[in-house]
Amino acid sequence: MKQSGQILLGVSGGIAAYKAAELARLLVKNGWSVIPSMTRTATEFMGTLTLASITEHEVHIDVGDHSPMDHIRTVRSSDLLLVAPATAHTIAKFAHGQADDFLSAAYLAHKGPSLICPSMNTAMWHHPATQRNLSMLRDDGVLICPPDSGELACGEWGDGRLAEAETILEYVAYSLSPKHPTLQGKKVVVSAGPTCEDLDPVRFLSNRSTGLMGFAIARALWCAGAEVVLVSGPTHLRVPAGVQMVKVRSAAEMAEAVHGHRNGAASVIMNAAVADYRPAYHPHKLKKDSFNGVLALNRTEDILATLGKDKNGCLLIGFAAETEDGIVNGRKKLIHKNCDGVVVNRVGIAGQGFESDTNQGTLIWRDGREIPLPMASKQDFANLLVTEIGDFMHDLAGIPNRDMAQ
């Protein structure tokens, strides 16, 4: 995923214009050089000084504001043209090729990817004219980051809120990520997070998985072009952009969801920390005085092992969270569960495994190769892992050309 370069950030005149300041801040923080442009109406919602200060670049409003060929020069050096918020009016102008200010002229002059983040009243959003214009933009190769649903500034409820800044950043990453030829268009199921095995209506048995690793894998797969189904136990994480999210609670629910979605999948990546045992469920809260302190536990389904018994051409990747003898135990798991690959990572030490933003490990392939996955943020770890998985699938398929296609 490309995380540096130049973005031309266009802001049009909607009530969400002020949110562009936070978006610009996050883009700069993530290493992007941001060239701001505002429509004349946008400057009525927010002064230019905010964006100029955050980005450390002058704000472009009209063609020739700062120098005669600025709109051409700026797009030549920009990796992405991003418009957030994009009003119905600016979308209409883009769709029809009108070029009466810096942003619309730059849009026409830009040869690279464009990403539009609409924001408007829900009736304006659903109006056939707006949808027609968006459809024209899609046909022209523009990526649309759909608005969220919720309470709007006008007091109405519905679709039309500008997507969250984090979601827009995910779309930026998607726009600029090379698609992996073997993963593009392929369905991949990823499991993530912990499971919770309820004991009574108040208590449950669970583990320390946060879901960070599995969610990062889902994001990396989407950016590589895969169609991702993310089956996750309870987490506090935001649903990643572009994936089909399936929320589950227990190991039994996770098994049902994974088996239910694996049909047609090119790969299943079992990253979830699935409980091995579940207690009997008591429909009423257990009382101290009537409980003898002993929990009877029953085995849950070993989902990875079940998947390994009937792979049907699906590439099966397991995760092994080990406190010692990782490689030995990872190899055993690979063989016993008939996996194609196992990612071994150490848990119980700071900076990797559960409750950490970073990870380190080794990917063991069934052909015996060991691929080191060096210490990195979980997102970078996931990006590397997904490239390895795509390459392995490519080698299996014997496709001659391994060039990354945009």
Ligand SMILES: Cc1cc2nc3c(=O)[nH]c(=O)nc-3n(C[C@H](O)[C@H](O)[C@H](O)COP(=O)(O)O)c2cc1C
């Ligand atoms: C208070 C106010 C809020 C507005 N909010 C939006 C909005 O959220 N989305 C939108 O598409 N238009 C909105 N409009 C209408 C646009 O400002 C109007 O269509 C304008 O022509 C947009 O120009 P621009 O696309 O060149 O910035 C709003 C207008 C006003 C007065």
